[in-house]
Amino acid sequence: MIALDPRRRSPISSTIFVGNLSFDTTEEELHAVLAEIDPGVRVRLGKDRMTGRPRGFAFAEFSDATRAADAIRRFDAFELRGRRLRVNDADDKPPARAPRPFVPQAAAPAPFVTESFEEPNYRAFNRKGGSRRGLRAKKRSLR
Numbered sequence: 001m002i003a004l005d006p007r008r009r010s011p012i013s014s015t016i017f018v019g020n021l022s023f024d025t026t027e028e029e030l031h032a033v034l035a036e037i038d039p040g041v042r043v044r045l046g047k048d049r050m051t052g053r054p055r056g057f058a059f060a061e062f063s064d065a066t067r068a069a070d071a072i073r074r075f076d077a078f079e080l081r082g083r084r085l086r087v088n089d090a091d092d093k094p095p096a097r098a099p100r101p102f103v104p105q106a107a108a109p110a111p112f113v114t115e116s117f118e119e120p121n122y123r124a125f126n127r128k129g130g131s132r133r134g135l136r137a138k139k140r141s142l143r
Helices: 027-034 065-075 122-127 132-142
Strands: 015-019 042-047 054-061 086-089
Touching: 015 065, 027 042, 027 054, 027 065, 065 086
Parallel strands: none
Antiparallel strands: 015 054, 015 086, 042 054
16 A cells, blocks of 8 residues: 555655754664664664764655655654654655756956046955045045
């Protein structure tokens, strides 16, 4: 029998997402909690690639989708180490954002030239550490 998610009316996968975990939670501790549903559950904690420290979420893979659905019903809002867990289907993620449309960039602004002050380029002047006040002072000194 395939489990159906009542919100989506489609089969759910056998993998669940467990969020809002304490950073001190271990794989063994989470496995002990989820083993009530399925003793053969596989748990993987999300870890930071650079430091290797937990990031506060995990994925649990059950032997079948019905056990995963049971775990979602049973452990969503379950309290572990003082935190209320967020448990849902691992495939239940928001749709990907649409890519931004390509907008060609305007040509780079002309570099700031001190000899010509007809149309000052304030942005280029500011990038070099100047200010409008400093630009006005330069103008006055060149008169």
